[in-house]
Amino acid sequence: MTRKDLIVGNWKMNASHLEAIQMVQKLSYRLDHGDYDRVEVVVAPPFTSLRSVQTVIEADRLRIVLGAQNAHWEESGAFTGEVSAPMLAKLSVRHVIVGHSERRQGLGETDEMVARKARAIVEAGMNPIVCVGETLEQREGGEAENVVVSQVIGSLARLGPEAVASSSVAYEPIWAIGTGRTALPDDAGTMAGVIRETVSNKVSTEAAESVRLLYGGSVNAANIKDFMAKGDVDGALVGGASLDPDSFAAIVRYWV
Numbered sequence: 001m002t003r004k005d006l007i008v009g010n011w012k013m014n015a016s017h018l019e020a021i022q023m024v025q026k027l028s029y030r031l032d033h034g035d036y037d038r039v040e041v042v043v044a045p046p047f048t049s050l051r052s053v054q055t056v057i058e059a060d061r062l063r064i065v066l067g068a069q070n071a072h073w074e075e076s077g078a079f080t081g082e083v084s085a086p087m088l089a090k091l092s093v094r095h096v097i098v099g100h101s102e103r104r105q106g107l108g109e110t111d112e113m114v115a116r117k118a119r120a121i122v123e124a125g126m127n128p129i130v131c132v133g134e135t136l137e138q139r140e141g142g143e144a145e146n147v148v149v150s151q152v153i154g155s156l157a158r159l160g161p162e163a164v165a166s167s168s169v170a171y172e173p174i175w176a177i178g179t180g181r182t183a184l185p186d187d188a189g190t191m192a193g194v195i196r197e198t199v200s201n202k203v204s205t206e207a208a209e210s211v212r213l214l215y216g217g218s219v220n221a222a223n224i225k226d227f228m229a230k231g232d233v234d235g236a237l238v239g240g241a242s243l244d245p246d247s248f249a250a251i252v253r254y255w256v
């Protein structure tokens with residue numbers, strides 16, 4: 001089983017729809033067909049830019065894939081301020097980030113909520129990118145693996161083996177996000193191995209073979225290669241460095 005590399009730009013709460021159009025166009029100028037053959041390239045702009053970016057991708061026939069940063073678990077209803085998975089699917093969104101630590105920590109998102117969101121995303125025909133990761137305190141207390149394993153089990157709890165197989169799990173140690181401090185590639189590789197083993201034990205060996213495991217946390221053009229060299233790391237979830245098309249393109253072309 002070969003898992004295609006997956007590199008996702010998480011734009012977080014950045015860029016107007018006009019800026020987003022320029023960013024995705026610039027990114028496309030810097031990538032060529034060979035790059036897309038090797039890497040699935042995803043950008044996840046804020047909701048307000050999805051329609052504009054979708055239009056550019058379709059009009060210019062770009063091979064960049066559209067992602068979103070969150071979805072509610074219900075299909076529709078009285079949920080002020082929320083966006084549902086079927087709404088995203090209609091915009092040709094293919095991957096949806098769920099359980100990012102900025103939502104778990106800042107907005108009280110639990111594994112149960114993440115599990116319900118992941119299920120809704122799969123039911124709408126898209127793929128969840130489930131984020132997990134420990135705090136610095138948990139790492140220093142020797143609990144990192146236990147924390148991550150329990151997040152993986154809790155967050156994937158509502159998905160069957162086939163759905164897990166087409167999902168991704170992003171290991172993002174919280175202390176490495178936006179701090180300029182990365183996990184050691186060896187630690188990221190080890191944790192990816194732990195996650196794959198957890199999926200193998202709790203879901204199925206086939207799902208474990210296919211699920212793509214990403215590293216996230218201060219990834220940049222200089223360090224991406226070291227993470228991608230780890231056998232169980234299939235890609236990256238990139239925040240800050242994905243906002244600059246030059247640096248994101250250099251991350252996508254990590255082997256150059």
Ligand code: PGA
Nearest residue numbers: 177178217218238239240
């Ligand atoms: P960062 O963010 O690359 O800016 O550290 C990563 C993420 O939060 O997905």
